[in-house]
Amino acid sequence: MLHKCRSYLSTFLFLTLLLSVFSGNACAAEQQKVLVVDISDSITPVTDDVLADAIAFAENDNYEALVITLNTPGGNLDETLSIMEQIAATDVPVIGYVYPEGTKAWSAGTLILISTDIAAMAPYTIIGSAQPVTVTASGSEPVEEDKIINAIVKRTTENAKMHGRNETAAGKFITENLNLDAQTALEYGVIEYVASDIDDLMSQLDGVEVKDKVLDTNGADITYYEPSLRLAFMGIISNPIVSSMLLLLGVYAIILGISHPGFGAELFGVIAIALGLIGTGFDVDIGALFLVVAGVALLVLEFQAPGFGVFGIAGLVCIIAGSILLVPTDFPNNYTPAEFQRTLIISVATPTILIGLFFVFIIYKVFEVRRKKPLFGELIGDMALALEPIGNGQTGYVLHRGQHWKARSSDVIEKDDKVTILEKDGVVLVVEKLKDESESENQIGVGQD
Incomplete structure (x- = not known):
């Protein structure tokens, strides 16, 4: 009887442990993840690569959503258009968020925000100033060529229409350099949410349907995307x-x-x-x-x-x-x-x-x-003092008016002998041993200017 009780107890404990493991796994499976990628400074070709890598990361790891935080003065149009296409192509819900407080998403940043599945801003942030300009020697001039302006306006308004946003305001960002703060953008229907931080935004988005998917973001784990070393280096030089x-x-x-x-x-x-x-x-x-x-x-x-x-x-x-x-x-x-x-x-x-x-x-x-004429004057015929032996194919230095000159001679000249300068061959003086030393003391000019 005691043996049977022990057997039942062991089975009960095993089943309890197994149930707790499965329950733990189920809870872990229910914990959702949200990936956050930051776009700050200018939008460059590397920004396009970074976002493509982040989207692939979110798709492969089954993230609930991808949040793009925007704090940028603008950037390259080609890369901006590419980013728009990437956002539309992925199955992962993409949330544009101008963050943190007091920042901006001007020009290209505004176009990206309008293209996201959900648009949000932190308090005291600004979007707008999307009219292209050219810089000339006399200053800056807005681009008014219809072909360019109409193409950008149409692309932007279509993106706004696709997400149910204010198409008129989207067009005015480009044609009139319209600027909006967070609260006004919300009232005008340019964005859907104003949130103080990412946790607040995730709480507001919980239960929202995006791309045929109901978001489960309340209390989700927030993961911040870190670019590879190659992309980080490219981000600096770009x-x-x-x-x-x-x-x-x-x-x-x-x-x-x-x-x-x-x-x-x-x-x-x-x-x-x-x-x-x-x-x-x-x-x-x-x-x-x-x-x-x-x-x-x-x-x-x-x-x-x-x-x-x-x-x-x-x-x-x-x-x-x-x-x-x-x-x-x-x-x-x-x-x-x-x-x-x-x-x-x-x-x-x-x-x-x-x-x-x-x-x-x-x-x-x-x-x-x-x-400028040489300051040392005419050398030919002047006297100099040998500082080392010269002759027999050996060159040495002589002292003339306080300056050291390299010299050569066909004569055998010993150290401290007086010499006469015959000619100047480049930087080398051709000298001979002084024949008459009676007046040499005054002619050498050692130390004189």
């Missing part, structure tokens, strides 16, 4: 300011390496230019590159061959013009506010002009030295 500065530094490093070989500056220059080109997505103006290359060639010619500075000045003009043209501000490849584009031009043009002025100063000094 910043328009960083990529433009890499191109600029590469050009001047190659100039330095050619004029002063042996320090590896040429290698650094090639690497910097390669990284700069990769960072810009190889979308570089060929004319600008030609100007930079021509400028480098002219500067090298100025350094290597005597001249009057004409080649050097022309080279500087070419490099400055080419460097400014390399700044990626042309529309529609770059869809950013005019203020950001002007800052970008100043960031690249200022060091270019400063370095250019430095080279102008060097060329001026070289030109001045070329025109």
Whole structure:
């Protein structure tokens, strides 16, 4: 009897343990996950790659939703359109969220927000200013070409229509540079939610149907997407300011390496230019590159061959013009506010002009030295003092008017002998042993100017 009781007790304990394990697994299975990917700073080709990777990550790991936090002044139009297409193509519900408080999602950021399945903003955030502009020497001008404006407006209003949002406001973001705060955007039907943080947003979204799926986000685990090392590095060099500065530094490093070989500056220059080109997505103006290359060639010619500075000045003009043209501000490849584009031009043009002025100063000094007569006067016939043995094929140094000169002679000259300077062969003096030393003390001029 006791044996049977023990057997029943063991079976009961086993079933209880098994039930608790299954219950734990069921609870764990019910715990949903939400992936958060951050888009901040300018939208570049790498932003497109980062979002594609995050979407694939969310699809493969069965995430309940993907939240895109937006804090951007704008960016490349091609990548913005690609991001819109990725959002529409994935089965994962994509939530656009302008966050944190006090930030913005201007121009391209606004277009992305309108394209998401659910649009939300944190309090005190702003969206808008989506009208494209071009930057000229006299300032900035809005793009008013109907072909461009109509295409962007139609794409944006169709995205708003697809998600049941205010199409009129969506169009005015582009045609009138409309700006809206979070509460006004909610009242106008541009967004669906205003949330103080991600937890608050997840609580509000719980039970909402998106893409034929009812969201279960209340209390969901929040996972923040971390890009791979490769994408993180690409994100740094694809910043328009960083990529433009890499191109600029590469050009001047190659100039330095050619004029002063042996320090590896040429290698650094090639690497910097390669990284700069990769960072810009190889979308570089060929004319600008030609100007930079021509400028480098002219500067090298100025350094290597005597001249009057004409080649050097022309080279500087070419490099400055080419460097400014390399700044990626042309529309529609770059869809950013005019203020950001002007800052970008100043960031690249200022060091270019400063370095250019430095080279102008060097060329001026070289030109001045070329025109200046030698300060040491006529050497021929002057006396000097041998500082070491000279002759028999051996060169040595002599002292003339406080300066050390390398010298050679067909005579055998000992240290401290007086010599006469016969001629100057480059930087080497041709001397002979002094025949008459009676007046040598006054003629050597040791230590005199």
